[in-house]
Amino acid sequence: MATAIMQNATQYELKLAQRMSRLGTETAFEVLNKAKALERQGKDIIHLEIGEPDFDTPKNVVDAGIDALRKGWTHYGPSAGLPELRQTIAEDVSRTRGVKVTPEEVVVVPGGKPIIFFTLLALADAGDEVIYPNPGFPIYESMIHYAGAKAVPIRLHEERDFGLDVNELKDLITDRTRLIIINSPQNPTGGILTQQDIQDVADIIGDRNIMILSDEIYSRLLFEGQHHSIMSVPGFQERTILLDGFSKTWAMTGWRMGYGVMRPDLAAHITRLMTNSNSCTASFTQIAGIEAIRGDQSSVEQMCHEFQRRRDVVVAKLNQIKGFSCRMPKGAFYVFPNITKTGWKSKKLADALLEQAGVACLSGTAFGEYGEGYLRFSIANSMENLTKALDRVDEWTKKNL
Numbered sequence: 001m002a003t004a005i006m007q008n009a010t011q012y013e014l015k016l017a018q019r020m021s022r023l024g025t026e027t028a029f030e031v032l033n034k035a036k037a038l039e040r041q042g043k044d045i046i047h048l049e050i051g052e053p054d055f056d057t058p059k060n061v062v063d064a065g066i067d068a069l070r071k072g073w074t075h076y077g078p079s080a081g082l083p084e085l086r087q088t089i090a091e092d093v094s095r096t097r098g099v100k101v102t103p104e105e106v107v108v109v110p111g112g113k114p115i116i117f118f119t120l121l122a123l124a125d126a127g128d129e130v131i132y133p134n135p136g137f138p139i140y141e142s143m144i145h146y147a148g149a150k151a152v153p154i155r156l157h158e159e160r161d162f163g164l165d166v167n168e169l170k171d172l173i174t175d176r177t178r179l180i181i182i183n184s185p186q187n188p189t190g191g192i193l194t195q196q197d198i199q200d201v202a203d204i205i206g207d208r209n210i211m212i213l214s215d216e217i218y219s220r221l222l223f224e225g226q227h228h229s230i231m232s233v234p235g236f237q238e239r240t241i242l243l244d245g246f247s248k249t250w251a252m253t254g255w256r257m258g259y260g261v262m263r264p265d266l267a268a269h270i271t272r273l274m275t276n277s278n279s280c281t282a283s284f285t286q287i288a289g290i291e292a293i294r295g296d297q298s299s300v301e302q303m304c305h306e307f308q309r310r311r312d313v314v315v316a317k318l319n320q321i322k323g324f325s326c327r328m329p330k331g332a333f334y335v336f337p338n339i340t341k342t343g344w345k346s347k348k349l350a351d352a353l354l355e356q357a358g359v360a361c362l363s364g365t366a367f368g369e370y371g372e373g374y375l376r377f378s379i380a381n382s383m384e385n386l387t388k389a390l391d392r393v394d395e396w397t398k399k400n401l
């Protein structure tokens with residue numbers, strides 16, 4: 001049926017560019033579509049697949065955006081972002097990472113994702129090697145392939161609380177390594193890089209001319225300890241591209257706004273990519289972004305506190321489910337239970353839970369080959385729904401395992 005529709009759509013064969021065959025995807029959106037289709041058939045589904053806060057954007061930030069629209073912030077702005085916002089971000093990053101950042105080192109883009117996209121387009125040539133965490137955010141691998149570079153996964157180990165083994169990192173670095181991607185707090189595991197981990201990674205890189213893309217989009221969603229950035233390590237600021245943004249911290253996923261902090265010469269090239277792709281990030285959202293960073297932070301603290309409360313309940317419940325065992329994530333809003341003892345493959349189990357138990361979650365393999373044996377549940381849903389979802393999973397395992 002679908003094929004017939006596609007065939008009728010046009011008489012011309014679609015001839016895609018070769019590079020499109022190398023582009024991956026983010027399975028969360030596919031699972032969401034499948035879950036929505038089941039809902040249309042009348043099924044009751046609890047959504048634990050998508051990675052976005054279930055909170056509203058704080059009122060002061062929404063008000064600032066509306067006010068900006070009314071005041072006429074509806075035009076193009078500079079490709080690298082509004083000077084006031086770049087200044088605000090530079091001050092914030094200087095304070096939180098303990099480094100001196102100037103506005104020329106900040107590029108504002110529509111979301112965190114474009115920094116991944118642009119960094120790979122700007123730095124990775126065919127044949128270059130890029131090391132990235134696995135399991136990890138799927139867009140890294142997708143974009144490495146798209147840029148034509150070689151994707152070199154570094155395994156995250158559950159027994160290290162989903163940290164990486166620096167000796168393995170050492171073995172993966174070659175003369176062709178151009179970029180290393182790190183992510184803390186981490187999607188999908190909720191693991192973090194401690195100060196020692198960061199120092200170890202820095203020591204292994206030493207004075208090699210390798211750039212580091214440090215994805216710190218969950219830096220404010222941390223349940224214990226402090227956030228540590230490789231940008232703070234002496235000698236590493238000019239080799240680091242720090243990715244952070246507004247989507248998670250201020251529940252602004254739909255506003256599409258993030259940023260990269262990097263040496264000014266690279267910032268100029270990333271800005272050229274912005275000019276060629278988006279022209280600029282929406283102006284009124286940037287005005288709201290200034291309020292997000294400078295304004296009252298109590299909603300961020302409340303959200304983080306609520307995620308922690310849910311995490312504690314969810315992890316305790318998961319550990320009671322037959323065949324499941326779950327570590328305590330230290331940040332972000334995901335739990336990543338080990339399901340090997342169920343005897344099921346991750347993807348098959350995720351599909352069964354969606355179709356038979358009405359719980360949408362992601363297979364660990366959506367985050368790379370080393371995600372086999374795990375599922376990812378987002379805890380960005382109400383405590384009531386989380387509890388109900390886990391009761392359903394529990395019941396399903398009792399019936400089927």
Ligand SMILES: Cc1ncc(COP(=O)(O)O)c(C=O)c1O
Pocket residue numbers: 051110111112113114137183186187215217245246247248253257258
């Ligand atoms: C690790 C990581 N980096 C980047 C992003 C992209 O965020 P944004 O929605 O701002 O593009 C996400 C979103 O899920 C993420 O999990």
